[in-house]
Amino acid sequence: MNKVLVLGAGQLARMMDLAGTPLNLDVKAFDVRSNKVVHPLANEHTYGDLQTGIDNCDVITAEFEHIAHDVLAVCEASGKLLPSSDAIKIGGDRRLEKALLESCQVANAKHKIIDSRADFDAAIADLQLPIIFKSALEGYDGKGQWRLKSMDQAAAIWADMQDFVEQANTSVPQGIIAEQMVPFExxxxxxxxxxxxxxxxxxxxxxxxxxxxxxxxxxxxxxxxxxxxxxxxxxxxxxxxxxxxxxxxxxxxxxxxxxxxxxxxxxxxxxxxxxxxxxxxxxxxxxxxxxxxxxxxxxxxxxxxxxxxxxxxxxxxxxxxxxxxxxxxxxxxxxxxxxxxxxxxxxxxxxxxxxxxxxxxxxxxxxxxxxxxxxxxxxxxxxxx
CATH class of the missing domain: 3.30.470.20 (ATP-grasp fold, B domain)
Structure with missing residues (x-):
């Protein structure tokens, strides 16, 4: 029986377990909140800590991309992590994601990386309104996003973004990406x-x-x-x-x-x-x-x-x-x-x-x-x- 450890214990790990059972797979999940290995369908059943989970599986994978880098490093060192920690990090950081898209010459929205007020002002000058600003880390389901539709919003949006970045509790520094809003169909x-x-x-x-x-x-x-x-x-x-x-x-x-x-x-x-x-x-x-x-x-x-x-x-x-x-x-x-x-x-x-x-x-x-x-x-x- 092949054994799989999923980083994250939410609904995606749950559905992986349901899909793996007919294949005679043993799927466990690492709950990043409790730091315990749990059963994906019944989190109250625990099976030790992360290292125990790593030692007792054939492959490690992930159900979400916002995983602490120290956890990823331990999993990568085991030689069992798929996809790689680099791939997972790219999915969790829009700065790395944009760099990947550019390196592969894949079409995406015109964008700028914002690290300072000068970058913010330069992005507004270079991009056309409306502009959407997105947090580089942990922005999903509409969170960590700001839409600049007119210049009279700029000061308030900058202040809000600056506060958001300063309050961030992330394993790497938070940042902002400015993107040209696309008139998509x-x-x-x-x-x-x-x-x-x-x-x-x-x-x-x-x-x-x-x-x-x-x-x-x-x-x-x-x-x-x-x-x-x-x-x-x-x-x-x-x-x-x-x-x-x-x-x-x-x-x-x-x-x-x-x-x-x-x-x-x-x-x-x-x-x-x-x-x-x-x-x-x-x-x-x-x-x-x-x-x-x-x-x-x-x-x-x-x-x-x-x-x-x-x-x-x-x-x-x-x-x-x-x-x-x-x-x-x-x-x-x-x-x-x-x-x-x-x-x-x-x-x-x-x-x-x-x-x-x-x-x-x-x-x-x-x-x-x-x-x-x-x-x-x-x-x-x-x-x-």
Missing amino acids: REVSIVGARSRNGEIAVYPITENHHTNGVLSVSLAVASTNALQEQALEVFTKLTEKLDYVGVLAIEFFQVGEQLLVNEIAPRVHNSGHWTQQGSDCCQFENHLRATLGLPLGNTELIRPTAMINILGEDSVPEQVLSIPGVAMHWYNKSKRAGRKMGHINVCANSEQQLAEKLQLLASILEPNAFEDLQDFADRFQARLG
């Missing part, structure tokens, strides 16, 4: 896996919709070959540059027929949850296969699928389960406003049928809890004609 992502021997398998492009900066709906339907090939080319460049092993997600802005990289995530990703019902081999299983040196599973879209995040709610109407093609995935978390509590996958035999199911779900689910679902369903329906 839609946000899409690609999730794929690269194995130890360099084999690559990517899932179809997914269209993503955000509510208040947090992913709310991902839609996996047939895409144009040109866009898919463009995303695959970027995925291949980045993973080969990093000698990457595991699942990697890349978020893009689509501008016409061009894809601009927004950010990368060196792990299984929220926009790939649809793969649990929409593909033969989900992203969680493929991540385990890749890191253990097993053949990668089929990543083709087998039916149109959408994923709906459940944010801040610990229940949904039971009527949801009466809809054919619906699967529930709860994370066993305590209720908190805005928290990712679970997700709903809904599948159909055609895009039109999927649109109808999304309309039905929007009519059943509480509109205040799923505030943009009806709008997304309406736009998807209108697109199909």
Whole structure:
């Protein structure tokens, strides 16, 4: 039995365990809050400290990128960490991420690194309004971001960013990236896996919709070959540059027929949850296969699928389960406003049928809890004609 240690004990480690059980894999998780190795489905069951976990596993991987560097160093020294600590750090620091994109000549938004007020002023002079400022570390789900739309906001934004940086409690110095805001048509992502021997398998492009900066709906339907090939080319460049092993997600802005990289995530990703019902081999299983040196599973879209995040709610109407093609995935978390509590996958035999199911779900689910679902369903329906 192969044994896997996941750095992080959240829902992604949980879903890796669920995907690994049929393969007879033993998955444990290192809880960075308690510094204990725990069972991914029942954190109250503990199995010693980090070193014990390292000694008793075949491979170490991660469910998130904001891991203390001393923890990464210990894991890297064991020779068991996949992907590498460098790859994980790049996903957690936008400065390193931008450097990687530039080194691979991958298209992304025009940007500047901000270390001082002089850098801030120079960025405003060089970039066109509107400009988005993002924290280099630990910014996710809309946090650590500021939008400069007019010059009368500049002083207040600088003061807020300066305070944010000074208050940072990070293992390396916090920083800010200034980016030209992109007038994109839609946000899409690609999730794929690269194995130890360099084999690559990517899932179809997914269209993503955000509510208040947090992913709310991902839609996996047939895409144009040109866009898919463009995303695959970027995925291949980045993973080969990093000698990457595991699942990697890349978020893009689509501008016409061009894809601009927004950010990368060196792990299984929220926009790939649809793969649990929409593909033969989900992203969680493929991540385990890749890191253990097993053949990668089929990543083709087998039916149109959408994923709906459940944010801040610990229940949904039971009527949801009466809809054919619906699967529930709860994370066993305590209720908190805005928290990712679970997700709903809904599948159909055609895009039109999927649109109808999304309309039905929007009519059943509480509109205040799923505030943009009806709008997304309406736009998807209108697109199909």
